[in-house]
Amino acid sequence: MTAGSSIAQSPEPIIRVENLQKTYQMGEVAVHALRGISLNISRGEFVAIMGHSGSGKSTFMNLIGCLDRGNGGRYMLEGVDASTRNRDELAKLRNAKIGFVFQGFNLLSRTTALENVELPLVYAGVPRRERRRRAEEALKIVNLADRMDHRSNQLSGGQQQRVAIARALVVHPAIILADEPTGNLDSRTAVEIMGVFQQLNRQHHMTILVVTHEPDIAQYTRRIVHFHDGRISNDAIVSNPRDAAADLAAMPQLDEAVQSIAAAAP
Amino acid sequence: MNPLSVLPVAWLALMRHKMRAVLTTLGIMIGVASVIAMVAVGSGARMMIEAQVASLGANMLMIFPGSTNQSGLRGGMGSVSRFTEADGRAINDECPNVAACTPVVNYSGRAVYGNQNWPTRINGVYPNYTEIRDWPLSAGKLFTEQDVERATKVCLLGQTVVDNLFPDGGDPVGLYVRVRNIPFRILGVLERKGQSPFGADQDDTIIAPFTTVQHRLLNTTSVYIFMCSASSTDTIYKAQDEITALFRQRHRLQPDQDDDFTIRNQADLLKAQTESSGVMQMLLGAIASISLLVGGIGIMNIMLVSVTERTREIGIRMAIGARGRDILLQFLIEAVVLALAGGMVGIGIGVGATQLITYVLNWPTLLSPFSIVAAFGSAGITGICFGFFPATKAAKLNPIDALRYE
Ligand SMILES: Nc1ncnc2c1ncn2[C@@H]1O[C@H](COP(=O)(O)OP(=O)(O)OP(=O)(O)O)[C@@H](O)[C@H]1O
Ligand SMILES: [Mg+2]
Numbered sequence: 062m063t064a065g066s067s068i069a070q071s072p073e074p075i076i077r078v079e080n081l082q083k084t085y086q087m088g089e090v091a092v093h094a095l096r097g098i099s100l101n102i103s104r105g106e107f108v109a110i111m112g113h114s115g116s117g118k119s120t121f122m123n124l125i126g127c128l129d130r131g132n133g134g135r136y137m138l139e140g141v142d143a144s145t146r147n148r149d150e151l152a153k154l155r156n157a158k159i160g161f162v163f164q165g166f167n168l169l170s171r172t173t174a175l176e177n178v179e180l181p182l183v184y185a186g187v188p189r190r191e192r193r194r195r196a197e198e199a200l201k202i203v204n205l206a207d208r209m210d211h212r213s214n215q216l217s218g219g220q221q222q223r224v225a226i227a228r229a230l231v232v233h234p235a236i237i238l239a240d241e242p243t244g245n246l247d248s249r250t251a252v253e254i255m256g257v258f259q260q261l262n263r264q265h266h267m268t269i270l271v272v273t274h275e276p277d278i279a280q281y282t283r284r285i286v287h288f289h290d291g292r293i294s295n296d297a298i299v300s301n302p303r304d305a306a307a308d309l310a311a312m313p314q315l316d317e318a319v320q321s322i323a324a325a326a327p
Numbered sequence: 328m329n330p331l332s333v334l335p336v337a338w339l340a341l342m343r344h345k346m347r348a349v350l351t352t353l354g355i356m357i358g359v360a361s362v363i364a365m366v367a368v369g370s371g372a373r374m375m376i377e378a379q380v381a382s383l384g385a386n387m388l389m390i391f392p393g394s395t396n397q398s399g400l401r402g403g404m405g406s407v408s409r410f411t412e413a414d415g416r417a418i419n420d421e422c423p424n425v426a427a428c429t430p431v432v433n434y435s436g437r438a439v440y441g442n443q444n445w446p447t448r449i450n451g452v453y454p455n456y457t458e459i460r461d462w463p464l465s466a467g468k469l470f471t472e473q474d475v476e477r478a479t480k481v482c483l484l485g486q487t488v489v490d491n492l493f494p495d496g497g498d499p500v501g502l503y504v505r506v507r508n509i510p511f512r513i514l515g516v517l518e519r520k521g522q523s524p525f526g527a528d529q530d531d532t533i534i535a536p537f538t539t540v541q542h543r544l545l546n547t548t549s550v551y552i553f554m555c556s557a558s559s560t561d562t563i564y565k566a567q568d569e570i571t572a573l574f575r576q577r578h579r580l581q582p583d584q585d586d587d588f589t590i591r592n593q594a595d596l597l598k599a600q601t602e603s604s605g606v607m608q609m610l611l612g613a614i615a616s617i618s619l620l621v622g623g624i625g626i627m628n629i630m631l632v633s634v635t636e637r638t639r640e641i642g643i644r645m646a647i648g649a650r651g652r653d654i655l656l657q658f659l660i661e662a663v664v665l666a667l668a669g670g671m672v673g674i675g676i677g678v679g680a681t682q683l684i685t686y687v688l689n690w691p692t693l694l695s696p697f698s699i700v701a702a703f704g705s706a707g708i709t710g711i712c713f714g715f716f717p718a719t720k721a722a723k724l725n726p727i728d729a730l731r732y733e
Contacts, residue, residue, distance in 0.1 A: 128730075149651065156648020163730070167642075171339075181648055
């Protein structure tokens with residue numbers, strides 16, 4: 062999107078995490094969800110986080126997404142120290158710099174796709190006209206120009222997730238955070254969504270961080286970080302990422318037929 | 328975030344549960360409706376009392392013998408009279424702010440015409456009585472100063488007396504009525520005046536020259552009361568002070584002695600009357616505020632339910648950048664929209680109820696735009712007050728917990 066080349070060359074990574082820790086106090090028991098995470102993510106990266114259940118992936122995403130604060134270490138978001146901000150400042154950071162995509166889509170029900178995508182801009186104080194223009198643009202990018210006025214409950218899971226992606230990218234965030242975005246989708250739709258991310262990453266130079274359990278899905282990204290018990294156990298470049306568009310083309314036609322019927326149903 | 332942009336959101340959220348919204352705002356509706364109807368009834372009553380007091384005569388003062396006791400009642404009027412006609416003349420001569428003054432005596436008895444008779448009260452007064460009481464004639468003419476000097480047997484009839492002595496209609500002017508077997512020639516008829524503030528029929532009266540009633544009917548030398556009019560509304564209290572000073576001097580009262588007379592003006596009468604209707608107003612106001620309170624609690628309750636139901640929505644909004652105050656504003660506006668919608672319906676009901684009271688119960692009412700605005704405003708304030716707690720609760724939610732809420 063607007064990721065100008067001058068910013069892209071800036072040496073400061075978008076995400077700089079140093080020894081980040083998070084402990085949940087459950088009565089007497091302290092749950093160490095993050096035990097010291099250090100990680101840098103630069104502009105234009107497409108990273109997958111993997112790890113077994115309870116390894117701290119979601120906790121990490123919440124901290125990166127400014128929904129919560131750690132209790133140790135440091136987190137710099139585009140050079141801004143997010144670990145010391147108050148509630149309102151975090152809300153502002155989320156609004157301006159973070160795009161969330163959730164496993165359960167989390168669109169406002171009975172609200173049109175367009176209105177859902179406009180919502181972050183409402184909180185950013187963008188005037189109505191401008192809001193509409195940018196929301197339409199975002200929906201075009203995720204290939205939903207023809208579904209703008211559909212309410213979220215009239216859309217298929219894959220379509221809802223694409224609306225959610227449009228909502229995430231409409232503010233031109235520093236990073237898109239997706240916690241298991243394909244977890245509720247069938248395998249073909251999952252590949253479609255990964256295709257949308259790939260397109261955003263390649264053509265619009267968006268920085269994307271995806272949590273996934275599925276190694277297949279992680280193969281569409283360019284770097285995989287493994288979590289284990291609140292620590293990073295492995296961090297590796299994907300030498301040869303899969304191409305979602307190519308994989309989709311190779312999938313059986315039957316699926317498409319079923320999908321188009323499903324989409325046509327009221 | 329622009330508060331106006333929340334309005335459609337709030338409206339849609341309410342429309343999702345129409346029945347619930349209607350039931351919730353029932354209290355507000357009743358509250359607003361009762362405020363409007365009650366103020367209308369109250370001001371209607373006051374308007375009527377004011378009209379009645381005004382009908383006593385413009386800027387009128389009454390002077391009674393005897394001092395005022397605790398309950399505001401006088402010792403038997405006329406029975407211990409110390410007033411004389413000379414007192415009245417002194418008022419006319421020495422009180423510059425008194426425009427006119429007449430002594431009054433009255434005789435209660437039967438007026439007879441032909442085979443009709445009617446029990447009424449004959450007031451003996453000076454001709455300026457009609458001026459003091461602001462009471463024009465509908466027919467005939469007034470008696471004169473000379474009639475007073477000569478104690479002429481003439482009179483003017485009130486409409487009620489005319490209606491009862493001349494049931495077949497016809498012009499009574501020039502005919503004679505008998506009181507205590509004395510024939511009084513009818514000089515004229517007074518215009519209809521209606522009820523007094525005390526509920527008495529003011530038209531059930533005959534007026535005759537002061538001396539005629541004093542000597543021929545009562546056979547007394549005393550004056551029961553004086554009726555005066557101040558030169559203007561602004562000088563009522565000045566006139567009252569002048570009369571007080573004059574009477575204290577004439578009655579040779581020492582500074583430590585209480586007045587042996589009582590002066591009442593229209594404002595006093597109005598106050599006494601509106602005090603009783605004020606109690607009524609207060610009662611009605613209490614009902615209205617209780618309804619609004621109940622309505623407010625209803626709104627608070629439903630907003631708390633709404634916040635819980637929409638926890639996930641709140642989480643989503645927070646995740647994409649809503650600050651606490653944005654959420655607060657959203658729910659507050661929703662509560663206010665709910666209250667104002669109820670208020671709007673309440674206005675309709677209140678106006679309708681007022682019409683019903685006017686045409687079915689035949690009570691005087693006065694719909695005041697101020698009360699409508701005030702009632703609508705209190706509905707809005709109720710919404711703000713009782714919406715605040717649920718809205719604060721929503722604003723304080725932790726985004727992560729809210730997002731995870733099922
Ligand atoms: N709000 C919380 N209160 C207490 N403990 C928590 C809370 N959230 C997470 N935890 C604990 O922190 C640890 C990490 O949880 P987290 O949700 O980050 O795991 P995850 O890697 O996302 O797992 P999954 O793959 O199942 O989503 C877990 O042991 C979890 O029980
Ligand atoms: Mg998780």
